[in-house]
Amino acid sequence: LVRVGLVFLLRLLSPQAAMTKLTQWLCGLALLGSAWAALTLAPPGLRLPAPFRQALLPLPVYLLVAFGCYSLATVGYRLATFNDCEEAAAELQEHIRAARADLSRRGLRF
16 A cells, blocks of 8 residues: 555656646645654654644544635635726626627517
8 A cells, every 4th residue: 555655656746747736735645644644553663642642643633624714714815805807897798788689680589
């Protein structure tokens, strides 16, 4: 399983592969996930104190909730600062009027 993960990461990071946002997120998640798994499984030479181990187990859930809060805040901010394009709206209304006039000439009733 580890071998398959390493091969997958090497293919993603190869110079021929384009580093898209999805690839960046997957690489970051793979890195964090492997670090979490390594610390959670507690290799024989590593002894973490009990409070660290107790905080480490629910860490993925905390990160998922934090990501959800960040996403919600980002969407809210983008909606709040969305710019209106008055010129584009007027142009679109003109196109709609022209299309309706053309369809009315062809016999379509509204």
